[in-house]
Amino acid sequence: MNTILITGASSGIGRATARHFAQQGWNVVATMRAPERETELNTLERVLVVRxxxxxxxxxxxxxxxxxxxxxxxDVLLNNAGYAAFGVFEAAEPAQIKRQFDVNVFGTMRAVQAILPHFRANGAGTIINVSSVGGRVAFPLLSLYHASKWAIEGFSESLYYELGTQKIQVKVVEPGNVSTDFTGRSLELLSGESLPSYRDYAEAVTKKQLDSFQANASAPERIAETIYEAANDAGGRFRYLAGDDAAFLMGARAERTEEEFMGFIAANFR
Ligand SMILES: NC(=O)c1ccc[n+]([C@@H]2O[C@H](COP(=O)([O-])OP(=O)(O)OC[C@H]3O[C@@H](n4cnc5c(N)ncnc54)[C@H](OP(=O)(O)O)[C@@H]3O)[C@@H](O)[C@H]2O)c1
Incomplete structure (x- = not known):
């Protein structure tokens, strides 16, 4: 029987993935920051809840x-824990910049280093990093989040080759908008109130982002299915886009020049 360890399983994509894998007969190490608050996953057979x-x-x-x-x-490590800093970059405190990378990037790197001796000893293992379509395209007011996810993309793509030599697979899952608590518990707002010259633009972009988020979001269960597909796919595939909006955006990028694509995004936020 296979086992997956999931970070950030208290909520959203991580929780849906823990449930899905358990339903499919996998063992699940469902990890979270506050396991004492968990009331569901710890009642499931084959699920171990750990801090x-x-x-x-x-x-x-x-x-x-x-x-x-x-x-x-x-058998599988799912690096899913993450959040987004949202707002004008100039308003970001140094501690906010550091934490965005500490959780989304260095957290992933720490978990990869922690599991690798075990995977090498087994001569097998799969690392799945939850990136985002925002790891391949960028929107305004999300510079720190995009920077963290673009870092995950480069980190993972390089590891794909390196760990391939050790019979360890590396994959990224790239969701579009997903209806989780991402715009609630997982959004850190950067305060731009002292920077009035951004105010009108920031307000317009925020409204557009929230409207688009609500209109296009996939259910987290759909992303869990893509993660399950990735975990069971031994064919060497690296990227798994998840969600119609993610596919639309990557299609739009592929059929335009870079300047055309960036003009398309800019017009969307004008
Ligand atoms: N929702 C989207 O639209 C979307 C789109 C693309 C990619 N993603 C990515 O999907 C992943 C999961 O997000 P979600 O949408 O499922 O949001 P979510 O429901 O808010 O879940 C985020 C999870 O990350 C955990 N987390 C945050 N900081 C952590 C830390 N320091 N250590 C351990 N866990 C930590 C949270 O734990 P607590 O309960 O302790 O806060 C929570 O379990 C993230 O990497 C996110 O970037 C989301």
Whole structure:
């Protein structure tokens, strides 16, 4: 029986993925920052709920050990924990810039380093990083988030080759908008109130982003299905777009020159 370890399983895509894999007969190490609040996943057979904060390396090491102790081995690591800093870049505090990378990028890197000795010893393993279509296109007021997801794309693509030599697969899943708590608990607002010259633009973009988010969002269960497909696909595929809006955006990028595509995005936020 296969086992997956998931970061950020308390909510949204991580929670839906934990449920989906358990329903398909997998063992699941469902990790989260506050397991004491969990009331559902810990009632499911084959699910081990463990504390893991990607900003605290010792909790990652411990979660990996507990998962191996309980299920014998781990086959798939899903790096899903993440959030978005939203707002005018000039208004971002140094601590906010650092934390965006500490969670989305360095958190992923820590978990990868924690699992690799186990995967190498097994001569097998799959790392799936939850990126975003926002790891391949960028919208205004999300510069820090996009920077973190573009970093995940480059990190993962390089590792794909390197870890291929160790029989370890690396994949990215790239969702479009997903109806989770991403615009609630996972949105950190950068305060731009002291910067009036951005105000009108920032208000217009914020409204547009929220409207578009609500109109286009996929259910997290749909992303869980794509993650399941990726976990079971031994064919060497690297990227898995998830959601109609993600496919639309990448199609729009492919059929335009870079200048045309950036003009298309700019017009959308005018
Ligand atoms: N929703 C979207 O539109 C969308 C689109 C593309 C990509 N994504 C990506 O999908 C992933 C999951 O987001 P979601 O949409 O499912 O949002 P969500 O429902 O808000 O879930 C985010 C998860 O990340 C966890 N998390 C945040 N900081 C953490 C930390 N330091 N250590 C461990 N866990 C931490 C949260 O835990 P707590 O419960 O402790 O806060 C929560 O479980 C993220 O990487 C996000 O960038 C989302």
């Amino acid at each position: 893991l904060d990607v900003e605290q390396p010792e909790t990652i090491e411990r979660a990996v050990s507990l998962g191996i102790e309980r299920f014998g081995r781990i």
